[in-house]
Amino acid sequence: MENKAPRNYLEGPVEILKNASLLAACGASYGAILTMAKLKPNLLKNSIQSGLNWGMFGIAFFSVRRSFLKDQHIGNESLKLKHSVTRDTDELFSSIFAGGITGGLLSGLIWGRARVFSGVIIYSGLCGLGQFGYTSIYRYRQQQILSHIPSEADDQDRPQFIPKYTFSQWLDRTIENLPDWSPVTKVSDEDYLKLLQSQRDKITLELGEAKAALMEVEQELEQYKKSQ
Template identity: 30%
Template sequence: MQKWDEESRTRIFTGTILSVSVGATCGGLAAFFYNRSFLRYTIATGINCGIFGLSFFSIRELCLAHQQKNKPRRYNIRNTDELISSIIAGGLTGGLFSSIIHGRQGLLSRIFLFSLISGVGQVCYTSAYNYRQQLILKTKNVQQYPPLESNPPTKKILNNDKKETKDKKMTEGLLNWLASKKWTGVKKISEEEYKQIKQARAEAKGMQLEDSTTDENSNNHQS
């Protein structure tokens, strides 16, 4: 409950400061366009909007606290809870200040009007907040899980293997065709013949190394 009270106070304070800022700004603009006292209009409008904002957000938090009290302990506030609380707070606050300024005549219509304005404002705020949260989550997911490559390493390896196999078949086909033509001078040998040729080349290379080693030793003895 203590955490809830701290959050409530923070929201009330933030909402009141925002109301004062908006009111003072609108008062200053009105004074500029209507050629009135800038300081007086700014301060008066800021104070009036601040009182209205303080009343609105206080009633809204009371409604949210009441809804939270009737729900399970770990119940999270939903968008519908905030919407209902804002509509009630807007109607009560607007009706109260309207009755003080204009009297009771047309009170129900003004309550309905302020409730409608508060509800629309809450819907706009909730939509903007949810959109911002989605962008944040999307950014975190992109950073934590980078998008897969269009050609990942495994796929690239498979593609390379397929390409090598295809090239090998084309080369073998070309050699077989050349070997089938007598005028090319190309002769196709079996695997056993290829091994014998390879072994003979290795023996010849070994004999050359032995001869070169013997020649070097002879030169060393003569010197």
């Protein structure tokens, strides 16, 4: 059977615009509330400006995210991986990188090149947390639905069972899907112990060298005092 992703998984242009419009509405509301809280003038102007900024981010974010999801889905097909197994990780991975790319570019355009790096870090983190929260709520809702399905229901009408992953399993799969150039890698307990021992030996050696240098300074100081 062909491993096809649901239509709402790989958003089309209409879905991207709908999501961006919703984000723009949230941005406009945020701008209005912030303006009223700070007792500033130009409520309508600030609200519209905030909505446009959020909407522009939404269009760029969901477009880049869709590109990442399509690439990952093609890769899953070549490896014969089921979409239901990789969906959570694919969405999280795509949201983090799409948020970082979009946030970095827009931060550079709005506030200058000096804010690009901070924009990448902040927006990738926010988008990753948002996606993780959305997925957790969605999975909880699905589990609640499954728990209320009558036992007499026809097996063909039952929704597919959604496995519940632990945080450790989710983290392992996320690390496995990171690209080769990512600084984050997974190491075994034995490798980690060797790394700690290597750092300990290095620190011990540096402390020995510092102690020897200190003793030389003390000897020179004593010789200087005797010569006076």
